[in-house]
Amino acid sequence: MSLDHRLTPEHEELRRTVEAFAHDVVAPKIGDLYERHEFPYEIVAEMGRMGLFGLPFPEEYGGMGGDYLALGIALEELARVDSSVAITLEAGVSLGAMPLYLFGTEEQKREWLPRMCSGEILGAFGLTEPGAGSDAGGTRTTAVREGDEWVINGSKCFITNSGTDITGLVTVTAVTGRKADGRPEISSIIVPSGTPGFTVAAPYSKVGWNSSDTRELSFDGVRVPLANLVGQEGRGYAQFLRILDEGRIAISALATGLAQGCVDESVKYAKERHAFGKSIGDNQAIQFKLADMEMRAHMARIGWRDAASRLVSGEPFKKEAAIAKLYSSTVAVDNARDATQIHGGYGFMNEYPVARMWRDSKILEIGEGTSEVQRMLIARELGFAG
Structure with a gap:
């Protein structure tokens, strides 16, 4: 298969739409909600009206007729700003609706999926x-x-x-x-x-x-x-294995978004923050750290898009999904740590997005299969028993 994972015009339009939504709607509200531990009902309702919860499902069930790559794109753009909102979408689609779509009866699909695709229910x-x-x-x-x-x-x-x-x-x-x-x-x-x-x-x-x-x-x-x-x-055991295989791609996209968000915030801060008469971004040590962060996010993006493309085209994707999830979650933790370091004391203040990203990153190495489980899966795909 082709390794060209540049987006189609339709996927790029979706990316830009969700990017704008994340910055214009999510970013101004989520900080206060996060500190109060409040669920973002208004944001979720707007996501429902946008059709994000129905992205990978057919129109006959109230979906948008898209694919898993489209879902990953939305998750990455949301997670660049906030992971709580992104994981609400990821779990609502990959864990909530997808089991019914893949394995449910026609009656179950018609009873539940339209309301789940619209965001009316989770x-x-x-x-x-x-x-x-x-x-x-x-x-x-x-x-x-x-x-x-x-x-x-x-x-x-x-x-x-x-x-x-x-x-x-x-x-x-x-x-x-x-x-x-x-x-x-x-x-x-x-x-x-x-x-x-x-x-x-x-x-x-x-x-x-x-x-x-x-x-x-x-x-x-x-x-x-x-x-x-x-x-x-x-057959529930086999079903959830399939659900988790797909879900790892979605979590990888989310982790990539968090990693890229750390780059976004750190580049902005490095240009604005001055010390010793110049911006801290003029220091090569900061530039190299930012270069490493951008490299990690870029490679994580290639990984999850490769796995998603294999899923969409009907090719085997278990190994690629495990690789993408393992790498991107590691990258998210690394970038969150480096972003906090670049921000210095401000990176420890909850008013800055990188503090939220630092707190949100670690679970990505645990949820939907720990990093150790991913290594087991990859080793099995290489022919080793375990």
């Missing part, structure tokens, strides 16, 4: 558990058939978009049986918000992503129809 994906993070095969939540219903018991943690005022559903992974060798059969089941027995805890107190909704969930005798099963019974 969906969440209940995978991680207190005792089963990267080891998703260690799921303890159970779903037992009783008549024409599933009865769900268990808990989930670190679930994004799960407790907002506009959250409509959580797709939950649960053990629904055992294989011949004793291993659990895991299925995915839709649990609408407000279902009796489904409890959403208070928001976590987090280091970063303070305007993103993240909560612990509990299920105590939760009853939903058997028709809420997503895909085939016992």
Whole structure:
């Protein structure tokens, strides 16, 4: 395939539109919301009206008829300004709506996707558990058939978009049986918000992503129809592996945006800040640091766009997605650290965007597959067992 990842005119128009939105709408508001740990409802509503939540979905389900590259472009431009807004979009699309689009029944798609694509409601994906993070095969939540219903018991943690005022559903992974060798059969089941027995805890107190909704969930005798099963019974494990493969591309795009945002803010600051009679940007030490930051962001962009292009064209992309996620998350942390250093004491003040970026960067090496997991995946693709 071609390695030319320059954008088509349509994709470039989208990029410019989201770039303007991020700077004109998100940037002036998000700082105060972030410090108050408030979810950006007005911003999310505007994103819904723009069609961002429907970017990769067909028009028949209320989407924009775009592709995963379009989603990545939007995520990168948003994350250049703020990651809480970007992760709300990423989780709403990749984790909330995508499982239903890829594996749901026609009835499930028509019931839920139009409202998710418009941003009227958000969906969440209940995978991680207190005792089963990267080891998703260690799921303890159970779903037992009783008549024409599933009865769900268990808990989930670190679930994004799960407790907002506009959250409509959580797709939950649960053990629904055992294989011949004793291993659990895991299925995915839709649990609408407000279902009796489904409890959403208070928001976590987090280091970063303070305007993103993240909560612990509990299920105590939760009853939903058997028709809420997503895909085939016992195929939930395989489904979430596919979801995470795609999601890594989206997280990589987000991480690239954060890395580029660090460059943007640091270049501006280096030109404006004067010390010893000249701008600090006149110092070669600062110039070289900025050059390294720009190089990292550029290479991260090539990585996620390559993986997205492979996904869109129907080619294998698992290894490329893991590489992109591993590299871009590392780059985001490195650039956030260097941006803070360039800003000096001001970089430690929350009124400056780089302080927010520094707080937001670390989770990118953990969420949707830790850096260690990415290295495992890459090694497996190279032919090593593990």
